[in-house]
Amino acid sequence: METYLVGGAVRDRLLGRPAGDRDWVVVGATPAQMIHAGFRPVGKDFPVFLHPQTREEHALARTERKTAPGYTGFVFHAEPTVTLEQDLERRDFTINAIAQRADGSLVDPFGGARDLEARVLRHVSPAFAEDPVRILRAARFLARFAPLGFTIAPETLALMRGMVAAGEVDHLVAERVWQELKKALEMPQPSAAIALLRDCGALARLLPEVDALYGVPQRPEYHPEVDTGIHTQMVLDMAARLAPGDALVGFCALTHDLGKALTPKAELPKHVGHEHSGVRPLRAVCGRWKVPAEFAAVAEIVCREHLNVHRLAELRPETVHDLIARCDGFRKPERIAQLALACEADKRGRLGLTETEYPSAPLLLKLHAAAAAVSAGHAVAAGLEGPAIGEWLRKARIAAIRDARGS
Numbered sequence: 001m002e003t004y005l006v007g008g009a010v011r012d013r014l015l016g017r018p019a020g021d022r023d024w025v026v027v028g029a030t031p032a033q034m035i036h037a038g039f040r041p042v043g044k045d046f047p048v049f050l051h052p053q054t055r056e057e058h059a060l061a062r063t064e065r066k067t068a069p070g071y072t073g074f075v076f077h078a079e080p081t082v083t084l085e086q087d088l089e090r091r092d093f094t095i096n097a098i099a100q101r102a103d104g105s106l107v108d109p110f111g112g113a114r115d116l117e118a119r120v121l122r123h124v125s126p127a128f129a130e131d132p133v134r135i136l137r138a139a140r141f142l143a144r145f146a147p148l149g150f151t152i153a154p155e156t157l158a159l160m161r162g163m164v165a166a167g168e169v170d171h172l173v174a175e176r177v178w179q180e181l182k183k184a185l186e187m188p189q190p191s192a193a194i195a196l197l198r199d200c201g202a203l204a205r206l207l208p209e210v211d212a213l214y215g216v217p218q219r220p221e222y223h224p225e226v227d228t229g230i231h232t233q234m235v236l237d238m239a240a241r242l243a244p245g246d247a248l249v250g251f252c253a254l255t256h257d258l259g260k261a262l263t264p265k266a267e268l269p270k271h272v273g274h275e276h277s278g279v280r281p282l283r284a285v286c287g288r289w290k291v292p293a294e295f296a297a298v299a300e301i302v303c304r305e306h307l308n309v310h311r312l313a314e315l316r317p318e319t320v321h322d323l324i325a326r327c328d329g330f331r332k333p334e335r336i337a338q339l340a341l342a343c344e345a346d347k348r349g350r351l352g353l354t355e356t357e358y359p360s361a362p363l364l365l366k367l368h369a370a371a372a373a374v375s376a377g378h379a380v381a382a383g384l385e386g387p388a389i390g391e392w393l394r395k396a397r398i399a400a401i402r403d404a405r406g407s
Contacts, residue, residue, distance in 0.1 A: 001029040003058065004084060004099040004107065011095050014116050015148070024051075024058040025087055025099065028080045031060070047078050061087035064127075085109045089125055092134050093141065097124045115153075121145070122153035132168035135160050136180035139196045143187035152196060160200035169205050174290040177206060181289070185250030188240055191233035194254070198229075206289075209281040210254060212261035217269040224351035226269075228260045235349030243341050251295050252302040252342035253349070255282045259303070278303045298335055301327050302342040309343040312360040312367075317402040320367055321394065329368055330397075336368045363405075370404035371397040 009022040026034065031047050039049035039058060047060040062078035063086050084099055084107060091097040094112040106113065110124050121141055128134055138160065142152060163169065184193035194210065197203040204211040214229030225231050232254065239246070239253035259278025260271045282303050286296040308315065308323055315323070329336040340361040347358050374396045379389040 001033065002027045002084075004101060006088070006099045007091075007096050010098045010100045010106070011112070011116065013100075014098070014113060022056050024056060025061050025084065026058050027061045027082070027084050027087070029060060030080055034058070034060070062090070063087070064090050090127060091124055092128060092131075092137055094122050094124055119145075119149040119151065120153050121150055121156065123156045123159060126159075128156070129159055129163050129166075129168070132163060132172055133176055133180065135163060135169060135197070135200065135202050136172075136177065136184075139193035139202075140180055140184040140187065142196050143184045143190045143193035146189040146192035157196075157200060160202070164201040164205060169202050172206075174288065178289045178291060182247045182251075185236075185240075185247040185254065186245045188244070190236040190240055190250055190254075194233055194236065207285065209258050209261065209285055213257065216260050216263070218260070218271065219269045222350075224353075228257060231349060232257060234351070234354075235345050238349040238354065239342065239345035242345055246341075248295050248298055249338055249341050249345070251291070252299045252338065253345050255285060255299050256302050256306055256342060256346055258282050258285075275304055275307050298338050298342075301335060302339055305339065306343050306346055309339060309360050309364060310347060312363055317398045317405065320401050321371060321398045324368055324371060330372055333368065333372060336364060340364045367401045367404050370400040374400050 003024055003026050005022060006025045007023045009019045012019045026049075031041065031049075034047070034049045035041065038052035040052070041047065041049050042057075043049070043059070047062075049058045049060075050056070051058055060078040061082040061084060063082055064077070088097040088099060088107070088109060094110045094115045096112070097108075097110050098112040099107040101107065115122050121138060123134075138152065138156065142150060184190055187193065194203065197206065198211060198214065210229075210232065213232055214227060216228040217226050218228055218231065220226055223231055225234060235253040235256065236250060239249050243249040255278070257274065257278065258281040259274030259276065262277045262281070263271045263274060279300055282300055283296070285291065286299070291299075305323060305327065308319075312320065324330065324336060327335050327339060329339075343364075344358040344361045347360075348354050348356060374393065376389055376393055378396065379392045382392070384392055
């Protein structure tokens with residue numbers, strides 16, 4: 001029985017990055033031997049065990065064979081005769097198919113260390129094409145490592161295009177798509193994920209509402225980048241910069257301008273009312289991929305209100321109050337902070353404007369804090385009851401907004 005450190009822990013060490021969870025593969029053992037050694041079985045589909053002291057996962061070396069379309073149609077084979085190389089060959093990318101012996105030396109049959117040096121994301125074997133989730137994983141990994149200079153290998157991109165053409169992505173279930181999309185939105189350069197999905201054709205199948213934004217022009221005086229799809233990518237990366245690891249703000253960035261794809265051609269490059277027309281395609285995305293309710297709610301707020309926030313300094317105190325109320329910002333104050341971040345990402349996610357100030361964000365937070373400091377308890381203390389409390393509360397909060405703004 002031999003044990004090897006595998007996967008991300010080895011990859012990240014070679015990249016000089018902090019290591020996360022450590023995964024191990026065990027060669028030459030049976031489940032009975034693992035249990036006898038004190039390991040606790042936890043795997044459902046194939047033998048995985050928790051180490052009795054470290055609680056780290058140890059999986060028996062295995063092979064897999066595709067038996068049906070999609071990503072669930074696999075049969076796994078884990079026997080003591082399965083070699084380390086056979087186990088590594090079933091993995092997705094060469095940079096994840098490196099093993100480390102106890103003495104620190106590497107087992108790297110597929111050139112993963114070389115691809116790390118070259119900053120290339122490359123599939124291990126043609127078996128990559130058997131699992132459509134790997135298209136999403138490629139996008140996620142590129143969003144993670146693009147800042148380090150990683151690109152997709154041409155042959156891997158060609159394989160992904162073939163998978164899309166063969167209809168493999170059509171077999172993906174909503175929960176898995178959302179899981180991978182959410183992780184990509186948490187990465188430092190999520191635009192790389194969207195660009196790769198578009199390049200291989202998967203974006204048009206999974207997120208046609210986003211794919212439709214490419215080639216749609218905007219007014220160059222407001223959007224020097226012109227193309228709405230490129231703007232969306234820039235907003236995504238700005239959101240990742242302003243709110244690192246925040247997938248909710250990232251999802252708002254991804255979907256805030258969906259209405260621009262619906263603008264009649266005769267009206268281009270103007271997009272009058274796109275903040276309202278974007279709600280319908282946004283709801284379609286959320287329904288298709290079972291997006292969590294709070295993600296969907298805040299994304300709809302950003303879609304509907306982002307132009308109002310951009311011109312916040314021009315709005316009357318009454319209008320500001322009603323904007324906050326529409327967001328449910330008095331009960332859920334975090335939504336106002338999320339709205340401010342997403343709107344700042346929108347404004348700064350434009351060619352040549354990435355370093356500009358966005359005064360609407362701190363102003364929105366200031367006015368919201370002033371209004372939220374007024375509570376129903378003040379009205380009750382004044383002896384008010386019933387509907388009179390709501391009327392007093394609105395007037396008092398508007399006054400607080402007016403005082404905070406100094407107008």
